[in-house]
Amino acid sequence: MTITPARADSLGLVFDRTDELGTAGHEQVVFCRDPATGLRAIIAIHDTRLGPALGGTRFYPYTSEAKALTDVLRLSQGMTHKAAAAGIVLGGGKAVIIGDPATIKTPALLAAYGRFVDSLSGRYFTAADVGTTAQDLDVVATTTRYVVGSNGGSGDSGFSTACGVFSAMRSTAEHRWGEGGLRGTRVGVEGVGKVGTHLVALLLEEGAEVTVADASEAAVARLLERQPGVTVRHSVLNAPVDVYAPCALGATLTPSSVGTIRASIVCGAANNQLLDSSVARLLQGRGITWVPDYVANAGGLIQVAGEIGDRTADEVRSGIAGIADTMRAILRRSEYSGRLPSEVAADIVAERLAAAPNRDEVRS
Structure with a gap:
């Protein structure tokens, strides 16, 4: 056939x-x-x-x-x-x-x-x-040893992921708006599960106004018990916010949805936020800075990867904090080269993969 x-x-x-x-x-x-x-x-x-x-x-x-x-x-x-x-x-x-x-x-x-x-x-x-x-x-883990992030290991990585997103978001806000960063800004968090809940707390501590949306009424209710000061909407994708933080499932950024976004920065924990790579240029065309998701949400990976490399807790925390430095470097390089932040991030990935040892050499 x-x-x-x-x-x-x-x-x-x-x-x-x-x-x-x-x-x-x-x-x-x-x-x-x-x-x-x-x-x-x-x-x-x-x-x-x-x-x-x-x-x-x-x-x-x-x-x-x-x-x-x-x-x-x-x-x-x-x-x-x-x-x-x-x-x-x-x-x-x-x-x-x-x-x-x-x-x-x-x-x-x-x-x-x-x-x-x-x-x-x-x-x-x-x-x-x-x-x-x-x-x-x-x-x-009872049937394989190739597991990280269990309670027997470093535990849930939600907080580490949220810390990384927050660091990337704050450094991007500082680059765009100056030293004040996120203080006094309006941030819309889409998805208040095990990452979004932590992100909301970090944003409120920073002095941001937070609006949230989640398809789960139970998740919203749990959040409001902890953070009664947040605003709840059916959707934050088109809300009047300065930063849109997608923290649920991916592909919310599409050719049609880009036109409805009112935020100036998009930075969140969701994986694969773009429907396809062409959407990054559509965002730029509307003056919206998109933080590549795989840069922002690496905190959880850094935590659990520490189990494989036997890194100390201090080393893990330092690695997560380093996401802010990575984002600043990407934004500077983007500004200097005229390339999208997503293109700069992709260049960095390609450079590091190209520099990796040949698989056959590693095996020998």
């Missing part, structure tokens, strides 16, 4: 895609199924030139296997960029488990998933992501 490019995309294939992922160069994609527990998972390893792949496991009720595959391919590529931009000697990988964690997540399923991770013999280390927790990782 001949498969046309359009048909390849609709089927969610790996090699014959016509979107940007078709040339992303993933090294390995593993489909995992355990009928006894109902596990259906995909593990994608994008690039291991800098070291073994590290990335979280997303547990989500995808409406099709094709959508799950597209997500894991995008997320794993983003992890390569995130590690390289942060100067971490690890590669990029990601995993997705297909299904509603509220209904199908069981210890047996998580243990089965751990066995699949273990079968990769250390090419992929897993951590938490949307739909998984440090407690879940404790179960995964």
Whole structure:
């Protein structure tokens, strides 16, 4: 049977895609199924030139296997960029488990998933992501040692991720508005889960006015118990704010949504915020500074990667604080060269990957 490019995309294939992922160069994609527990998972390893792949496991009720595959391919590529931009000697990988964690997540399923991770013999280390927790990782760790971010390790990385986003946001605000940075600005945080909640607290401490939105009424209620001073809206994408912080799922920045944004800076924790790379130039055309997501949200990765490299807590904190310096350097280089911050960040990633040892040399 001949498969046309359009048909390849609709089927969610790996090699014959016509979107940007078709040339992303993933090294390995593993489909995992355990009928006894109902596990259906995909593990994608994008690039291991800098070291073994590290990335979280997303547990989500995808409406099709094709959508799950597209997500894991995008997320794993983003992890390569995130590690390289942060100067971490690890590669990029990601995993997705297909299904509603509220209904199908069981210890047996998580243990089965751990066995699949273990079968990769250390090419992929897993951590938490949307739909998984440090407690879940404790179960995964019963069947594999290739786990970071469990309670037996450095724990939940939400606060570290939020600290990194806050640092990148503040340095960008200072670059754009001067020393006052975020004080007195209006920030719209989309998604108040385990990262967004911490980010809201940091912003309020800094003196920003915060507006939030989340599809989960329970999540908003929990936040309001802690932070009753925030404003709640149905959406913050088009809210009258100075900074838009997407901290839920990705792809909220599209050719159509860009025209509705009223913020001057976009900086958040969500992965893969752009529908595709062309959106970055559309944002620039409207005078909006987009902070590359894989630069801003690297704090959690820096934390859990510290377990593999045996870094001290002080070294981890220093690495997270360094996100601000990385962002300042990107903005200066962007201003000097006339290139987008996203292009400068991509250049840095490419330079670090190109400088990595040849895989064959590493093996020898």
